[in-house]
Amino acid sequence: MLFRILSSVLVILWSTGVFAQADWRVEVAVADSITGGPLPYVNVQVANSPQGGMTDENGIYRFTTRREELTLLVSSVGYEAFRQRVRLEEDPTVKITVRLVPVAATLETVTVSSNNAAERLARPVMGVEQLNIREIELLPVALGEVDVFRGLQLVSGVNSAGEASNGLSIRGGTVDQNLVLQDGAPVFTPTHLFGLFSVFTPDAVGSVDLYRANIPAQFGGRIAxxxxxxxxxxxxxxxxxxxxxxxxxxxxxxxxxxxxxxxxxxxxxxxxxxxxxxxxxxxxxxxxxxxxxxxxxxxxxxxxxxxxxxxxxxxxxxxxxxxxxxxxxxxxxxxxxxxxxxxxxxxxxxxxxxxxxxxxxxxxxxxxxxxxxxxxxxxxxxxxxxxxxxxxxxxxxxxxxxxxxxxxxxxxxxxxxxxxxxxxxxxxxxxxxxxxxxxxxxxxxxxxxxxxxxxxxxxxxxxxxxxxxxxxxxxxxxxxxxxxxxxxxxxxxxxxxxxxxxxxxxxxxxxxxxxxxxxxxxxxxxxxxxxxxxxxxxxxxxxxxxxxxxxxxxxxxxxxxxxxxxxxxxxxxxxxxxxxxxxxxxxxxxxxxxxxxxxxxxxxxxxxxxxxxxxxxxxxxxxxxxxxxxxxxxxxxxxxxxxxxxxxxxxxxxxxxxxxxxxxxxxxxxxxxxxxxxxxxxxxxxxxxxxxxxxxxxxxxxxxxxxxxxxxxxxxxxxxxxxxxxxxxxxxxxxxxxxxxxxxxxxxxxxxxxxxxxxxxxxxxxxxxxxxxxxxxxxxxxxxxxxxxxxxxxxxxxxxxxxxx
The missing domain is CATH 2.40.170.20 (TonB-dependent receptor, beta-barrel domain)
Structure with missing residues (x-):
């Protein structure tokens, strides 16, 4: 008898929405703000959430969520990062159109996970540094050269081996304990001109990620x-x-x-x-x-x-x-x-x-x-x-x-x-x-x-x-x-x-x-x-x-x-x-x-x-x-x-x-x-x-x-x-x-x-x-x-x- 009463109460509560939790199907369409054309393979993230991925060939990314309110983060090399808070209404299907604005910058914005403080707050990564290369371009450096390494040296725990030295010391490590990669290929001597600045062509750099704590499992071979x-x-x-x-x-x-x-x-x-x-x-x-x-x-x-x-x-x-x-x-x-x-x-x-x-x-x-x-x-x-x-x-x-x-x-x-x-x-x-x-x-x-x-x-x-x-x-x-x-x-x-x-x-x-x-x-x-x-x-x-x-x-x-x-x-x-x-x-x-x-x-x-x-x-x-x-x-x-x-x-x-x-x-x-x-x-x-x-x-x-x-x-x-x-x-x-x-x-x-x-x-x-x-x-x-x-x-x-x- 007690079981039947409890069952009836649960059914009533469920039907009145006490235990109900709606699923929203969200579709994000990303396009260029100037041409209006769709942007494929753009990074889409939901802040403070593991949800995220890339748009398809038509500039579309779909996901399902139970959160009534979320912050949408959209980023792509060559465009200004997009951030918008979205509140989902009763309609279970939500369509969001995002128009990214192109940027004309010598070096693009760098994104490790997202260019968002709330995202960095929530993700379980440490010692990962997000750099804004457009700011590095403005850093006063020796002989006026735009340089990634000089920008890294302003990060906590990163020091130069010397003003004319080949490489960086990360958290007290030696120079050869750093794995330096460009597009997946190692660079064994990463500096020019007696070590004054790095070899990376400034106008070609798109992103720079520094990992100095829990290095992702896909990287190996160095200890610093x-x-x-x-x-x-x-x-x-x-x-x-x-x-x-x-x-x-x-x-x-x-x-x-x-x-x-x-x-x-x-x-x-x-x-x-x-x-x-x-x-x-x-x-x-x-x-x-x-x-x-x-x-x-x-x-x-x-x-x-x-x-x-x-x-x-x-x-x-x-x-x-x-x-x-x-x-x-x-x-x-x-x-x-x-x-x-x-x-x-x-x-x-x-x-x-x-x-x-x-x-x-x-x-x-x-x-x-x-x-x-x-x-x-x-x-x-x-x-x-x-x-x-x-x-x-x-x-x-x-x-x-x-x-x-x-x-x-x-x-x-x-x-x-x-x-x-x-x-x-x-x-x-x-x-x-x-x-x-x-x-x-x-x-x-x-x-x-x-x-x-x-x-x-x-x-x-x-x-x-x-x-x-x-x-x-x-x-x-x-x-x-x-x-x-x-x-x-x-x-x-x-x-x-x-x-x-x-x-x-x-x-x-x-x-x-x-x-x-x-x-x-x-x-x-x-x-x-x-x-x-x-x-x-x-x-x-x-x-x-x-x-x-x-x-x-x-x-x-x-x-x-x-x-x-x-x-x-x-x-x-x-x-x-x-x-x-x-x-x-x-x-x-x-x-x-x-x-x-x-x-x-x-x-x-x-x-x-x-x-x-x-x-x-x-x-x-x-x-x-x-x-x-x-x-x-x-x-x-x-x-x-x-x-x-x-x-x-x-x-x-x-x-x-x-x-x-x-x-x-x-x-x-x-x-x-x-x-x-x-x-x-x-x-x-x-x-x-x-x-x-x-x-x-x-x-x-x-x-x-x-x-x-x-x-x-x-x-x-x-x-x-x-x-x-x-x-x-x-x-x-x-x-x-x-x-x-x-x-x-x-x-x-x-x-x-x-x-x-x-x-x-x-x-x-x-x-x-x-x-x-x-x-x-x-x-x-x-x-x-x-x-x-x-x-x-x-x-x-x-x-x-x-x-x-």
């Missing part, structure tokens, strides 16, 4: 971060030109449809710089030469209603000469000439079907460094060559379901072929030709990742990656006893033939992220990631040269491994302000270090000069950002520590007696600020201020006289710190000075880098001196210390940029 650069897609239905002229470089890009039906579109962008005249203005650099260039091409073909083919090609070339006397192998060179190039290619096929995207990509990366040593008093050149050739295949499937899951799964194949070094003596009789044995390796990986919402507050992202690494022949496998390894002797050598398995490693790499939304404007997050690194860049300086040696893991050099833990809190303050706080701790095993006096140049057994130990980095990052209004900006503070420990069985296999010591990028305090005032008409003024603890370096513990020579003795590594680094930069952009609506629009930008001429220390080095030389400075010390400064005075630059349609 992933910098994923994507070139922009050609979308224009008519000819577009844009470019610029500056003191350091000039650039030009062309975007146009190729076929009448506009199914095939083309983007070509190039940049070139000839800088010899700049260095002639400085007496110390008058014999320095430099030139560089880079070019990007992208073809995008709509092969059918559900298929898109894309080809992307990239080429970069650098040549610079330093008038440094260099002695090696019996050769006295009058200068060092560095000549290196990168040639990348990527072919991508996207197949779209209901709620699913299948993406298959084939990539090739060819990096060819060369160092030329012109002999003194001779016409001969001794040439050193090395190289790394990479081939990769990735196929992944992305789809979602009614339960709110976003699932990504796929496979990856990667093949490395390394040329460690080859020396060609030319006509010299004092130099012996050397050709080191090539190395090759293969990685086979599978990955799966799911993001789903559990209830109204908790969102989870769980990923798992498995990689099997194989070091392949031909080659030699050397075995050492501890006591013999101190002198480089081997106890056994095994020779392997072509394609045979020499060594293998592998394992699971879990990644997980949690986001709990405490309130409508507050969330707490946590993440964990395990990463392994099988490819190492070997160098015994602060940062690698373009010719620094790459090495795959083998029986003596184990893969580096990292466990990264992160916690964070995020708060939206009204419509325009965002506040975030993140803390992290990373444990590293098999960290690569080197012995004192290590020399890797043309060494057949580099492992005898290498050491492996432990590392740990930890810190906190506080960021306040203002995103709306005429005045925008952000203030970032980072507390970051990095420590290493190498505790081998003997004195030559220990560093600092086996105790913990500062890592090369242990920079405890960093403050990055950037502000821009834009009147939305003609004038934009930007400034950024950087203040940070400088890098550690090594101070001699004493000296040893040997005959007439005084030799500094270094018993401890990184036992001192360079002086405090700080710098103020400003820029002023005048947009379209004539204020006329016309097809040709030009901008003038004046930039002053290091406004107050701070002489920041890039390095401090020591050398013997005569007893009476500079006695007022050094007293009776037999050693003299000197500070090297790269930019010790303000650098003023003027550039002109234009756009034509």
């Amino acid at each position: 971060s992933v910098v994923d650069v994507r070139t922009r897609n050609p979308t224009s239905d008519h000819l577009k030109l844009q470019g610029g002229i500056g003191l350091v470089s000039s650039r030009l890009s062309v975007e146009t449809p190729v076929t009448r039906d506009k199914s095939l579109k083309l983007l070509v962008a190039a940049r070139a710089g000839l800088n010899d005249f700049v260095f002639k203005a400085f007496d110390r650099l008058k014999n320095t030469r430099s030139k560089f260039g880079d070019a990007t091409i992208k073809l995008r073909y709509q092969a059918g209603e559900n298929d898109m083919l894309t080809f992307s090609g990239f080429y970069s070339r650098d040549f610079y000469e330093l008038d440094l006397i260099n002695r090696f192998a019996g050769v006295i060179a009058r200068s060092n000439q560095y000549d290196y190039s990168t040639t990348n290619g990527s072919l991508e096929w996207l197949h779209v079907f209901w709620r699913r995207n299948l993406l298959t990509q084939v990539v090739r990366s060819d990096h060819q460094p060369k160092v030329i040593f012109p002999e003194v008093d001779a016409a001969n050149e001794v040439i050193y060559r090395s190289g790394i050739l990479y081939h990769g295949l990735t196929s992944k499937l992305e789809f979602g379901d009614e339960a709110g899951h976003r699932l990504t799964a796929g496979i990856q194949l990667a093949h490395y072929q390394l040329s460690p070094g080859e020396l060609s003596p030319g006509s010299s009789t004092n130099v012996t030709a050397v050709s080191l044995q090539r190395e090759q390796a293969m990685e086979i990986s599978g990955f799966v990742e799911d993001e789903w919402q559990i209830g109204s507050k908790l969102t989870v992202s769980a990923g798992l990656r498995y990689t099997q690494f194989a070091r392949l022949g031909p080659g030699e496998q050397r075995f050492y006893e501890d006591i013999e390894r101190l002198s480089g002797g081997t106890s056994a050598v095994t020779t392997f033939g072509e394609g045979s398995l020499m060594q293998s490693y592998g394992g699971l790499e879990p990644r997980i992220g949690l986001s709990y939304q405490v309130g409508p404007q507050t969330s707490l997050k946590a993440s964990y990631a395990l990463n392994r690194q099988y490819l190492q860049n070997i160098f015994n300086s602060t940062t690698p040269l373009p010719s620094s040696r790459w090495k795959v893991s083998d029986n003596n050099i184990l893969p580096q491994r990292s466990h990264l833990y992160s916690l964070g809190a995020y708060q939206l303050l009204g419509e325009a302000y965002e506040l975030s706080l993140e803390g992290y701790h990373r444990d590293i095993s098999n960290l690569l270090e080197y012995k004192p006096g290590a020399d890797f140049f043309l060494s057949p057994d580099v492992e005898t000069d290498l050491l492996q130990g432990q590392g740990r980095t930890y810190g906190g990052e506080l960021s306040l950002r203002k995103t709306g209004g005429l005045f925008r900006g952000e203030v970032n503070y980072t507390y970051a520590r990095a420590f290493n420990r190498v505790d081998g069985p003997g004195l030559t296999t220990q560093i600092n007696g086996g105790d913990w010591y500062r890592g090369y990028f242990d920079q405890p305090h960093t403050v990055n600020t950037h502000f821009t005032f834009d009147d939305q008409r003609t004038h934009r003024v930007s400034l950024n201020l950087v203040v940070q603890s400088n890098r550690p370096y090594s101070v001699p513990n004493g000296y040893l006289p040997i005959g007439n020579l005084t030799v500094p003795i270094f018993l401890e590594r990184n036992n001192a710190r360079l002086p405090l680094y700080h710098r103020l930069d400003v820029s002023w952009t005048i947009h379209n000075p004539g204020m006329r609506h016309r097809r040709w629009i030009g901008d003038w930008t004046l930039t002053v880098y290091n406004l107050y001429g701070r002489k920041n220390a890039y390095n401090i080095y020591y050398q013997p001196r005569d007893s009476g030389e500079n006695a007022q400075i050094f007293g009776s010390s037999p050693l003299a210390s000197y500070q090297l400064t790269i930019f010790g005075s303000p650098i003023v630059s003027l550039s002109y940029s234009f756009k034509f349609e």
Whole structure:
């Protein structure tokens, strides 16, 4: 009887709508606001929800929801991002038309998940940075060059390896612990002009995603971060030109449809710089030469209603000469000439079907460094060559379901072929030709990742990656006893033939992220990631040269491994302000270090000069950002520590007696600020201020006289710190000075880098001196210390940029 009564009550309640929950079928139609034509393959997201996908070939995206009110986010490269709050009425079928407004910008807006603070608040990702490249274009930088890396350096936890150094340090990691990609292909030397700015063609960049915490499962092979650069897609239905002229470089890009039906579109962008005249203005650099260039091409073909083919090609070339006397192998060179190039290619096929995207990509990366040593008093050149050739295949499937899951799964194949070094003596009789044995390796990986919402507050992202690494022949496998390894002797050598398995490693790499939304404007997050690194860049300086040696893991050099833990809190303050706080701790095993006096140049057994130990980095990052209004900006503070420990069985296999010591990028305090005032008409003024603890370096513990020579003795590594680094930069952009609506629009930008001429220390080095030389400075010390400064005075630059349609 009671059961019947309860059943009747439930039926009545259901029929009166107490337990009813309507399903709305929503159809979003996206079109170009100027042409009115539909826009296929546009990203559509529902804020604070796992629902989202891409429009079909007719510009339509359909989904079902039970939410009465939602915020719709629509974004596409080449268009202004769209955001609209929608309240669903009684009609179960809702049609929403979105008209995206094209933008004419040198670099497009970058989107990691969406360009929306509420979306970033809800998603379970940490350490993922969304960059607005149009703002990076306005950043005051050295010599006025638009540069992605300089923009990344304003992000919490990201520091430069130095003002003229090759790469970035992410959360205390070394330069080679970052995976830098362009359209899926790795870039092994990502900088131009002694490391002053990155190689990516400015007018071709479409998006830049930085992952430095729970890296998505589709990425692997590095333990610190992933910098994923994507070139922009050609979308224009008519000819577009844009470019610029500056003191350091000039650039030009062309975007146009190729076929009448506009199914095939083309983007070509190039940049070139000839800088010899700049260095002639400085007496110390008058014999320095430099030139560089880079070019990007992208073809995008709509092969059918559900298929898109894309080809992307990239080429970069650098040549610079330093008038440094260099002695090696019996050769006295009058200068060092560095000549290196990168040639990348990527072919991508996207197949779209209901709620699913299948993406298959084939990539090739060819990096060819060369160092030329012109002999003194001779016409001969001794040439050193090395190289790394990479081939990769990735196929992944992305789809979602009614339960709110976003699932990504796929496979990856990667093949490395390394040329460690080859020396060609030319006509010299004092130099012996050397050709080191090539190395090759293969990685086979599978990955799966799911993001789903559990209830109204908790969102989870769980990923798992498995990689099997194989070091392949031909080659030699050397075995050492501890006591013999101190002198480089081997106890056994095994020779392997072509394609045979020499060594293998592998394992699971879990990644997980949690986001709990405490309130409508507050969330707490946590993440964990395990990463392994099988490819190492070997160098015994602060940062690698373009010719620094790459090495795959083998029986003596184990893969580096990292466990990264992160916690964070995020708060939206009204419509325009965002506040975030993140803390992290990373444990590293098999960290690569080197012995004192290590020399890797043309060494057949580099492992005898290498050491492996432990590392740990930890810190906190506080960021306040203002995103709306005429005045925008952000203030970032980072507390970051990095420590290493190498505790081998003997004195030559220990560093600092086996105790913990500062890592090369242990920079405890960093403050990055950037502000821009834009009147939305003609004038934009930007400034950024950087203040940070400088890098550690090594101070001699004493000296040893040997005959007439005084030799500094270094018993401890990184036992001192360079002086405090700080710098103020400003820029002023005048947009379209004539204020006329016309097809040709030009901008003038004046930039002053290091406004107050701070002489920041890039390095401090020591050398013997005569007893009476500079006695007022050094007293009776037999050693003299000197500070090297790269930019010790303000650098003023003027550039002109234009756009034509």
